[in-house]
Amino acid sequence: MSNFEYLMHLNTLAGRTYNDLMQYPVFPWILADYESKTLDLASPTSFRDLSKPMGAQNEKRKEKFIQRYNEVDSNDGELSAQCHYCTHYSSAIIVASYLVRMEPFSQTFISLQGGSFDVPERMFFSIQKEWESASKDNMSDVRELIPEFFYLPDFLINSNNFEFGCMQDGTPLGDVVLPAWAKGDPQEFIRMHREALESDYVSANLHLWIDLIFGYKQQGSAAVEALNTFHPYFYTDKHDAESMKNPLKKSTVLGYISNFGQIPKQLFTKPHPSRVLHKSSISREMTGANHIVPFFFKLDKLKPSVQPIKELMHGPVGQIICGERDILVTAKNKLLMPPLWNTYFGWGYYDNTCSFGNYTTEKDFAVWEGLSDWGEAMCAACPNSNVIITAGSSTVVCVWDVSISKDKLKYMKLKQALYGHIDTVTCVVVSKCHSVIISGSQDQTCILWDLEELNYITQLPGHSSSVTALAINDLTGEIVSCSGTNLYLWTMKGQLLASVNTPYGPEGSILCCCFTQKYEWDSRNVIITGCADGIVRSAPGRAGRDTWC
Structure with a gap:
């Protein structure tokens, strides 16, 4: 399991979902280097300190948050509660600001902003500036990231040509400004950012961030010691049903959550174990991702098998399926149907019919003539055992519903004809x-x-x-x-x-x-x-x- 997949599982278990911007999945800032022309993933200095919350990444700002915590008396009432942060690392406005260049999030952002985009300087316009704001410059900003930073280049591009205005120096706000190491390419930024997430350094330290967001450092004395306490209204599990019957308090709490976000459900009450315990126990999966040289880098080392995998008697190879235990091969104009791969679909006959057969016995068990109504079939695809897609000389892509049971074709009927080619x-x-x-x-x-x-x-x-x-x-x-x-x-x-x-x-x-x-x-x-x-x-x-x- 990759680090990305594990974080998504934790977010789901903690009640975070793509369907609610106030409880959107939260991901960590991974890197601290957004200036170098080349990103060195072998250097620890390239990475953010995952053992500390965003408010403690910079020593000067860290001291200010400690001072804030100590200056507030815990008996002053809930509105002025003793905490390090009065804002949150994930909220509806943070998510919408990240995704503002894509619909429907652009309209969501406008709605949350009161009917218009924010002033350009406060918009999300630069990865480096966003990191600097969240890690050291802005006392009101301790935001983390969202999953899209690791798989979706589209949110970095102003493909809808929204008019966000101009910065004070006259620079128009458009695409997000990327770090130098991304070479101005959103696709490359996403690839390298994901590579950083899956790196050995992050694998060895990600559990420390999990402790802060989902684990034992989320609440209590451990949270105080880790500089990781937020306003009590952000902790939904601290409000019992009786106290929430007060309409004023209920309105206030919901207002806080709506504007500032809420803490995920606590999943762990003990320290989360490290994925990489020590250098000698690096997981095979992560070692393989970073260190094993792919076979195509050493083509001169490849050796053909002594015995042929399969010899086809009726023409060239048409499809190869690499299974967990064996390799399946069919002739030209035949394809195997998933997920069992034991039935093949054949086409390209002189009368433009098609056939179904058993892969093991290599014998047809059904012939269907209805395909001939659409001329000569040149190609086919099969996403699952119930759908076949054919196309050819008619210029039409045909999608068929198919039902097969125990080597018997029950029916094959046209689901949709797709017109577009000439x-x-x-x-x-x-x-x-x-x-x-x-x-x-x-x-x-x-x-x-x-x-x-x-x-x-x-x-x-x-x-x-x-x-x-x-x-x-x-x-x-x-x-x-x-x-x-x-x-x-x-x-x-x-x-x-x-x-x-x-x-x-x-x-x-x-x-x-x-x-x-x-x-x-x-x-x-x-x-x-x-x-x-x-x-x-x-x-x-x-x-x-x-x-x-």
Whole structure:
């Protein structure tokens, strides 16, 4: 389990949810270096001190918070309660300010601000400035981060062209200003920020932050000692039902929570154990993420298997499935149906029919003629055992409902015909986790379709010739499309990230492609292509885009 996944589980258990901005998932500031041109994840000085709350990151500000705590008498009443912080690290306005460049959060922010955007200097406009404000400059700011900082580059871009105004020096407020090490690229910022979250240093120290937010240092004497106490109204479990019957107090408490946020449910009453106890016990997973060299870095060391995995008697390989125990292979124009992979769907017959068969016996158990109504099928995809997607010479992408039981086809009926291409559809892929279908065509375009709603999302134009291959990265949502010897990298929104014309001539035309997807933050991931000259090649992935043409 990654650090990101573990933090999401803790947030869920503590009652934090994407559905409530007042109880939004909370993530820690990880880094303290937002100035260097190169981020050194091997240096502890690059990281924030996870053992201290945001209010104690700077010694000068820390002393002021201690003074504030000592100056307030605990008997002065709840409104002037003894605490270190009168604001919170997570609130509706903090979440909305981070996500203000995306709808519906922009309208939420305007609503919370009383009908307009805030003055530019108080808006979220720079990662470094936000860190400086929360860690040392502003006595009213102890905010932490939200999960989007580790997976969603979109919130850093003003793609909706909102008019936020200009800073005092005349600089217009637009996209978020990124650290120098991100090279002005939101995608690279997210990748490196996620890599930092999964680093050995954070793995060894994240439990200290968990103690502050979800653990034993959240309340009581341990919280006082850790400089981690907030106004009592932020602790919802401190208000019994009887006291909340007072309408004035109830209104006051709800007002505090609405404006300033609330403490998550306490999950641990004892110190949380470290993920990495000592250097000799570094987990295999994290060691693998950071230290094991991927196989494609040492292609000269690869050795072919002595025995062939499977010999196909009827033409070239069409699909390869790598399971936990074995590798499954089908012939061209056949694909295996998940999740059991024991049934195949076949197409491309002379009469334009299709078939279903058993993978183990390699025998068809059903033939269906209805597919012939849509011309010659050129490609197919299968997201689950009940849906098959076909396309071909008719230019239409067809989504079929299928029911199979004990090697018997009960029915195959058309669910939706998707119209958009103007020439033969040559390839189609589908991603369940991103709920998207992508089709590529001889009309030199790709179209993204919503897998649930079965409607048009956007188009990927500008290919040099017919689209020959497609792949979706389930971890990052990136898309690769191939056209002749050209390779294109896209976002799920249809933004072209990079393109390259591979220098191998017509013989090197790309026929198939895929992403390596061990860890989404690993800069060593590549795109692997199979070409017409019989050679398998690799191209740089997301982190190597600056080497592309």
